[in-house]
Amino acid sequence: MKAGLKINLLIFLIATLFVVNSMAQGIPLVYAVENTGADFPAPVLPDTSQLPAIEPLTDPFAWSDGSGRSTDFADWSRRRAEIGAEIQHYEIGPKPARPNHLTASFSAQDSLLTVIIIENKDTLILSSKVILPKGEGPFPAVIGVGRPSGSLPPDIFSSREIVQIAFNFSQVMAHQQKRGSEPINKLYPDLSNMGAYSAWSWGVSRLIDGLELVQDELPVDLKHLAITGCSFAGKMALYAAAFDERIVLTIAQESGGGGAAAWRVSETLGNVETLGRTSHVWFMESMFQFSKAVSKLPFDHHELMAMVAPRALLVLGNPDYEWLADESGYVSCQAAKRVWETFGIADRFGFSIVGNHGHCQLPDVQYPEVEAFVDKFLLGDTNADTDVEVHPFDEVDYSRWTAWWGTGKPILKELDSDE
Numbered sequence: 551m552k553a554g555l556k557i558n559l560l561i562f563l564i565a566t567l568f569v570v571n572s573m574a575q576g577i578p579l580v581y582a583v584e585n586t587g588a589d590f591p592a593p594v595l596p597d598t599s600q601l602p603a604i605e606p607l608t609d610p611f612a613w614s615d616g617s618g619r620s621t622d623f624a625d626w627s628r629r630r631a632e633i634g635a636e637i638q639h640y641e642i643g644p645k646p647a648r649p650n651h652l653t654a655s656f657s658a659q660d661s662l663l664t665v666i667i668i669e670n671k672d673t674l675i676l677s678s679k680v681i682l683p684k685g686e687g688p689f690p691a692v693i694g695v696g697r698p699s700g701s702l703p704p705d706i707f708s709s710r711e712i713v714q715i716a717f718n719f720s721q722v723m724a725h726q727q728k729r730g731s732e733p734i735n736k737l738y739p740d741l742s743n744m745g746a747y748s749a750w751s752w753g754v755s756r757l758i759d760g761l762e763l764v765q766d767e768l769p770v771d772l773k774h775l776a777i778t779g780c781s782f783a784g785k786m787a788l789y790a791a792a793f794d795e796r797i798v799l800t801i802a803q804e805s806g807g808g809g810a811a812a813w814r815v816s817e818t819l820g821n822v823e824t825l826g827r828t829s830h831v832w833f834m835e836s837m838f839q840f841s842k843a844v845s846k847l848p849f850d851h852h853e854l855m856a857m858v859a860p861r862a863l864l865v866l867g868n869p870d871y872e873w874l875a876d877e878s879g880y881v882s883c884q885a886a887k888r889v890w891e892t893f894g895i896a897d898r899f900g901f902s903i904v905g906n907h908g909h910c911q912l913p914d915v916q917y918p919e920v921e922a923f924v925d926k927f928l929l930g931d932t933n934a935d936t937d938v939e940v941h942p943f944d945e946v947d948y949s950r951w952t953a954w955w956g957t958g959k960p961i962l963k964e965l966d967s968d969e
Contacts, residue, residue, distance in 0.1 A: 577623055577860045577895055580773055580798035584755055587631030595639045603845040606962040607812060607885050607951040610856045623893050630857045636849045643744035643834045645752050645793055654760035656768040665760035669737035676721050676757055683711040687769030690928040693717050695779030695786050701803055701910040702778055706920060712928060713770055722753035727831045745833040747789040754790035774798055774928045780910035785809035792857035799927040800858055803866040804910060806874035810865045812850045815878035822875035852885035859889045862927040867903030869942055876903050880941050884948040900938030
């Protein structure tokens with residue numbers, strides 16, 4: 551290569567890096583409010599019969615009214631608000647707003663955070679065990695679904711002086727809800743048909759509200775708050791973060807169908823958790839009208855993940871368990887990744903799908919990947935390598951599901967004859 555060409559190439563690479571870094575520097579890593587798009591009007595939400603069939607994965611940048619698309623980050627808050635409205639309307643039910651009557655307290659003696667919510671003249675109490683490092687703080691924190699660290703090894707957080715906070719989801723709604731008879735239904739009797747993922751997301755947000763109120767007693771750095779869970783709790787972590795922008799890092803472990811996996815792609819696989827096979831009580835019953843018409847959903851779960859952007863998301867999979875539909879999760883992750891890439895913040899999204907370990911058990915090979923995301927987004931270590939893209943699906947053509955984006959013609963590209 552000639553010297554002049556080398557110099558021009560070097561200048562080009564430096565200029566490209568500068569542009570990418572400049573974009574990233576102008577894009578927030580987390581927000582101080584639950585929903586930056588709360589004031590945008592809801593999009594038109596047609597009846598199922600009026601929804602067009604879209605066989606490939608839906609375009610995350612396309613406006614719901616069909617008026618075009620935007621890849622400008624300035625439009626993202628509005629667009630993610632549209633996606634969120636669609637998910638609530640067709641899939642999980644509305645997530646109630648923050649109640650006017652909410653108080654919180656922290657008992658250092660019992661290491662217990664208590665949040666008291668009063669609505670409709672009824673009371674719901676959230677109580678969470680807190681593992682607090684020694685020292686004054688403030689400390690970054692992780693909300694673990696069910697346990698203080700979820701299904702991740704506690705030492706990942708304790709060794710880094712990260713507060714661990716348990717979210718006891720059954721205080722809001724049972725794992726197998728009895729519709730209309732759960733604690734949250736007493737507060738919102740008109741929402742008796744809500745899905746568990748709407749209720750649980752509401753509960754996580756109210757827990758964060760409580761953390762905001764007890765900062766003087768519980769020294770949590772609210773700019774560095776993570777959430778994690780596995781299996782059905784992995785789905786819960788995804789929904790919670792999608793609908794609360796105060797969460798800087800999400801680690802969704804083995805979330806399967808209804809989580810990272812895309813409903814459309816899962817339909818093409820074997821004995822996996824498809825829309826028609828997932829638990830009815832986790833979603834609105836009306837969602838199951840799509841069980842034989844998945845292509846009519848105006849969104850898919852690559853967009854649920856995309857709602858986490860521009861914040862950080864690490865998706866963990868386990869292909870040893872067919873039910874988890876990890877090939878679908880892989881395609882969905884590759885599609886979601888396009889959103890972070892478009893905004894020049896690809897280091898904030900990663901996925902690792904590896905086998906040879908039990909369900910919800912973090913294998914040794916995934917430790918460094920989890921630790922890198924924790925180090926970068928909870929501890930501020932900008933040198934941590936979060937370029938994570940590990941999977942066994944080299945032969946899968948994920949691009950066929952997204953090749954139509956930007957064309958206005960939702961056509962699923964045919965498989966090559968040798969696939």
